[in-house]
Amino acid sequence: MESTGxxxxxxxxxxxxxxxxxxxxxxxxxxxKRDHIVEICRFLRDECNMNHLMCLCGVDNSKRKGPFFERxxxxxxxxxxxxxxxxxxxVQVPEHDCSIESIxxxxxxxxxxxxxxxxxxxxxxxxxxxxxxxxxxxxxxGHPLRKEYPLRGDTEWIGYEELKAKSRELGKFDxxxxxxxxxxxxx
Amino acid sequence: xxxxxxxxQIAILVGVVLLHVAYATYFERKIIGHMQxxxxxxxVGWHGLLQPIADGIKSFFKxxxxxxxxxxxxxxxxxxxxxxxMMVSLAVLPFAKGxxxxxxxxxxxxxxxxxxxxxxxxxLAGWASNSKYTLLGGMxxxxxxxxxxxxxxxxxxxxxxxxxxxxxxQIVEAQGSSFTGMYIFTQPVAFxxxxxxxxxxxxxxxFDLPEAETELVSGYCTEYSGMRYAMFFMxxxxxxxxxxxxxxxxxxxxxxxxxxxxxxxxxxFILKVYLIMFVFIWIRATLPRYRYDQLMTIGWKxxxxxxxxxxxxxGLVKIVIN
Amino acid sequence: xxxxxxxxxxxxxxxxxxxxxxMGPQHPATHGxxxxxxxxxxxxxMECEPHVGYLHRGFEKLAEHRTYVQxxxxxxxxxxxxxxxxxxxxxxxxxxxxxIEVPLRAKYLxxxxxxxxxxxxxxxxxxxxxxxxxAMTVFLYCFREREELLELFAELCGARLxxxxxxxxxxxxxxxxxxxxxxxxxxxxxxxxxxxxxxxxDTNRIWLKRTVxxxxxxxxxxxxxxxxxxxxxxxxxxxxxxxxxxxAAYDLVDFEIPRGETGDTYARYRCRMEEMRQSNHxxxxxxxxxxxxxxxxxxxxxxxxxxxxxxxxxVDTPARQGLIKxxxxxxxxxxxxxxxxxxxxxxxxxFYFISDGNGSPYRMHIRSPSFIHIGAxxxxxxxxxVADLIAIIGTLDVVLGECDR
Numbered sequence: 001m002e003s004t005g006x007x008x009x010x011x012x013x014x015x016x017x018x019x020x021x022x023x024x025x026x027x028x029x030x031x032x033k034r035d036h037i038v039e040i041c042r043f044l045r046d047e048c049n050m051n052h053l054m055c056l057c058g059v060d061n062s063k064r065k066g067p068f069f070e071r072x073x074x075x076x077x078x079x080x081x082x083x084x085x086x087x088x089x090x091v092q093v094p095e096h097d098c099s100i101e102s103i104x105x106x107x108x109x110x111x112x113x114x115x116x117x118x119x120x121x122x123x124x125x126x127x128x129x130x131x132x133x134x135x136x137x138x139x140x141x142g143h144p145l146r147k148e149y150p151l152r153g154d155t156e157w158i159g160y161e162e163l164k165a166k167s168r169e170l171g172k173f174d175x176x177x178x179x180x181x182x183x184x185x186x187x
Numbered sequence: 188x189x190x191x192x193x194x195x196q197i198a199i200l201v202g203v204v205l206l207h208v209a210y211a212t213y214f215e216r217k218i219i220g221h222m223q224x225x226x227x228x229x230x231v232g233w234h235g236l237l238q239p240i241a242d243g244i245k246s247f248f249k250x251x252x253x254x255x256x257x258x259x260x261x262x263x264x265x266x267x268x269x270x271x272x273m274m275v276s277l278a279v280l281p282f283a284k285g286x287x288x289x290x291x292x293x294x295x296x297x298x299x300x301x302x303x304x305x306x307x308x309x310x311l312a313g314w315a316s317n318s319k320y321t322l323l324g325g326m327x328x329x330x331x332x333x334x335x336x337x338x339x340x341x342x343x344x345x346x347x348x349x350x351x352x353x354x355x356x357q358i359v360e361a362q363g364s365s366f367t368g369m370y371i372f373t374q375p376v377a378f379x380x381x382x383x384x385x386x387x388x389x390x391x392x393x394f395d396l397p398e399a400e401t402e403l404v405s406g407y408c409t410e411y412s413g414m415r416y417a418m419f420f421m422x423x424x425x426x427x428x429x430x431x432x433x434x435x436x437x438x439x440x441x442x443x444x445x446x447x448x449x450x451x452x453x454x455x456f457i458l459k460v461y462l463i464m465f466v467f468i469w470i471r472a473t474l475p476r477y478r479y480d481q482l483m484t485i486g487w488k489x490x491x492x493x494x495x496x497x498x499x500x501x502g503l504v505k506i507v508i509n
Numbered sequence: 510x511x512x513x514x515x516x517x518x519x520x521x522x523x524x525x526x527x528x529x530x531x532m533g534p535q536h537p538a539t540h541g542x543x544x545x546x547x548x549x550x551x552x553x554x555m556e557c558e559p560h561v562g563y564l565h566r567g568f569e570k571l572a573e574h575r576t577y578v579q580x581x582x583x584x585x586x587x588x589x590x591x592x593x594x595x596x597x598x599x600x601x602x603x604x605x606x607x608x609i610e611v612p613l614r615a616k617y618l619x620x621x622x623x624x625x626x627x628x629x630x631x632x633x634x635x636x637x638x639x640x641x642x643x644a645m646t647v648f649l650y651c652f653r654e655r656e657e658l659l660e661l662f663a664e665l666c667g668a669r670l671x672x673x674x675x676x677x678x679x680x681x682x683x684x685x686x687x688x689x690x691x692x693x694x695x696x697x698x699x700x701x702x703x704x705x706x707x708x709x710x711d712t713n714r715i716w717l718k719r720t721v722x723x724x725x726x727x728x729x730x731x732x733x734x735x736x737x738x739x740x741x742x743x744x745x746x747x748x749x750x751x752x753x754x755x756x757a758a759y760d761l762v763d764f765e766i767p768r769g770e771t772g773d774t775y776a777r778y779r780c781r782m783e784e785m786r787q788s789n790h791x792x793x794x795x796x797x798x799x800x801x802x803x804x805x806x807x808x809x810x811x812x813x814x815x816x817x818x819x820x821x822x823x824v825d826t827p828a829r830q831g832l833i834k835x836x837x838x839x840x841x842x843x844x845x846x847x848x849x850x851x852x853x854x855x856x857x858x859x860f861y862f863i864s865d866g867n868g869s870p871y872r873m874h875i876r877s878p879s880f881i882h883i884g885a886x887x888x889x890x891x892x893x894x895v896a897d898l899i900a901i902i903g904t905l906d907v908v909l910g911e912c913d914r
Contacts, residue, residue, distance in 0.1 A: 476643025
């Protein structure tokens with residue numbers, strides 16, 4: 001079965017959800033609406049043998065333009081181990097309702113990938129069993145991979161400040177004060 | 188006057204044993220080093236010969252850290268309990284004919300009592316440190332000691348039945364000075380059970396679960412540092428020495444050897460002890476570690492039935508011969 | 510704002526006597542800064558919650574602000590045990606995106622260093638895995654051979670771990686005669702060394718007791734957990750990126766993909782041991798078939814440093830003017846996205862690039878196998894014992910630098 005066949009099948013099954021299909025550098029991709037993403041993924045997994053979830057990531061579209069682009073995008077990279085075919089799903093997520101259905105019911109491994117996506121991009125996954133931050137600390141502010149997030153911030157992370165305060169309180173030797181004295185500046 | 192002589196003897200024994208412990212670590216590090224394609228300690232002295240002394244000085248001068256939340260009296264007492272109980276068992280060991288500090292009639296029983304007491308030190312250390320790893324280590328140690336103490340004791344009952352005594356000197360004498368008289372030939376099953384239980388009793392690989400580094404960081408002594416840590420270390424090595432000595436006394440004919448060495452009769456005893464310690468180290472370099480439940484299975488389902496069977500069989504043979 | 514809370518697993522009602530243990534981030538067996546919160550009943554794990562992120566350095570964010578050439582050095586810091594394989598993975602992806610041709614000799618060199626990295630990574634895995642289970646001697650035996658490989662890396666590119674050996678369009682340095690001779694000696698000696706490790710642990714009763722039927726995962730579950738690499742093949746799934754998407758010279762050499770059946774710790778261990786043999790086989794073929802020719806393509810964008818062997822720098826040619834020129838020279842970049850997987854020792858390392866026609870990636874996503882494997886830990890460790898957890902972490906072969914990115 002060819003990948004184009006998969007696109008045809010998808011178009012047949014979900015005529016309203018399929019926005020666009022294209023091929024770039026030999027890799028096939030479709031852009032779909034977010035409403036039936038779980039059904040589409042289940043269809044691809046069960047009917048088209050796309051059983052391996054290679055990659056799931058979020059993209060911030062705010063600095064590029066395209067026909068169907070919303071603010072965010074979730075990219076699912078699927079692969080059929082038996083048929084050696086790769087297929088990409090791109091799902092647009094608008095900024096005002098920044099959420100999409102979770103596919104953890106289909107792939108257990110999607111759990112952490114979606115958590116990462118939430119942590120770094122701020123996309124909410126509905127009915128995700130355990131949506132918490134994963135790579136950044138629990139009290140981190142902002143979502144680092146959004147385009148408006150600065151590469152270098154001007155304030156320290158609140159946890160670091162707390163840690164310094166605690167170490168001042170407990171330690172006999174004030175490392176940070178001495179450090180700044182040596183430098184002749186202030187921290 | 189007698190007391191003074193005894194005190195001098197005790198001082199000599201403790202001194203010699205501590206030195207022995209220091210060099211047992213060197214022995215172990217060198218052997219393991221060569222088994223693992225490396226050299227072991229090489230820098231301090233000729234081929235690292237002064238390394239144990241340097242280690243001793245280092246641990247003596249290290250900062251003694253006591254965790255804030257620890258149960259202080261118990262935390263301080265635990266290594267001492269461990270070390271003292273191990274050292275006390277040295278008193279009854281006959282290094283040669285007449286070379287025992289206290290040649291008491293319940294020598295074997297005394298050593299069992301003391302080695303069980305040493306495990307109190309470990310359990311208390313695990314409890315008093317108020318840390319999760321140490322508690323797990325202490326619990327493991329408790330379970331391990333209880334299970335293996337039984338098989339250790341039962342394995343020696345056969346020896347007691349053959350020699351008719353609990354006195355260590357008499358056990359050696361009962362084996363006679365001939366090679367074939369050694370109880371390892373008449374009690375091979377007991378020796379096997381004893382050997383395995385001995386490894387477990389001294390927390391050696393493959394039964395080093397109470398201090399399994401990759402699981403429990405350092406087990407019961409995670410929170411200890413400096414001299415107190417060194418005390419646990421010394422206790423462990425003295426324990427190894429004591430257990431190896433019992434093995435030699437009960438199964439390998441004690442101080443008897445192919446010929447008598449003038450002026451220094453314990454030579455054969457010491458050589459045999461070092462043979463057993465070498466096997467300890469050899470095993471450490473070769474085997475992986477058992478899991479907790481597997482350890483229990485071996486203790487209860489293999490060693491204890493074997494030891495009991497051995498006692499029954501020994502008794503039966505004894506009745507038939509008599 | 511959320512207050513900083515210590516995230517412990519909540520103990521469910523009725524189970525208040527459970528023991529909660531926080532293993533890591535400083536722990537001898539968690540291979541870096543992995544933290545695992547355990548809920549124990551005795552020593553049986555009732556709940557296991559891995560926490561990652563202690564080594565998060567924001568590579569994906571950084572990459573958006575650096576050029577494609579600059580991002581290459583970031584990949585060294587992903588899986589620092591097999592940096593060569595990451596370099597190759599990154600370059601393969603960017604070359605596909607920018608349509609850069611790689612000469613044949615460079616392809617072979619890449620295959621060669623990839624397999625060297627695989628062997629050295631597997632050696633480190635075996636060393637630590639065996640040490641975790643308590644077999645101490647294997648650890649030092651493995652380091653003996655790994656040392657030889659690292660020395661070869663140092664001779665090849667000047668660094669033992671952070672290699673940055675590949676370049677977009679080729680590789681940095683050609684191999685010398687001395688390197689090849691040493692490699693031949695290594696390849697000849699290595700199969701005997703594998704047998705030496707196997708003598709120590711392969712049929713050891715304690716090793717078998719500790720690994721057989723521990724952390725078993727069925728083929729179906731392994732796919733559902735998105736496992737890749739030897740962790741997936743241990744369950745019997747035939748998926749290796751080197752066969753499915755042949756990159757570098759993998760379609761020109763002959764090798765087999767070892768597979769397990771049972772999907773337990775022992776099967777994964779056997780898989781990796783066989784993979785080392787296969788890697789050695791590939792290395793031998795690379796040495797024999799190594800074609801002559803250039804090691805970097807003509808259309809390769811160049812670094813500022815002009816010391817590419819066998820090529821003069823022609824400053825007037827736009828594509829070769831160096832880094833600064835590369836950024837300005839926009840016509841080789843075009844819009845689009847591409848996902849390129851490669852088989853690194855840990856599993857499938859994928860790079861997903863979105864280009865908006867600029868000199869640096871619009872979005873770079875790294876699909877790191879370690880991250881996904883640690884995510885699977887929760888499922889695998891349930892109902893096992895503490896000692897099993899250590900064996901499972903060891904057998905999943907995770908590197909936290911890659912996991913946290």
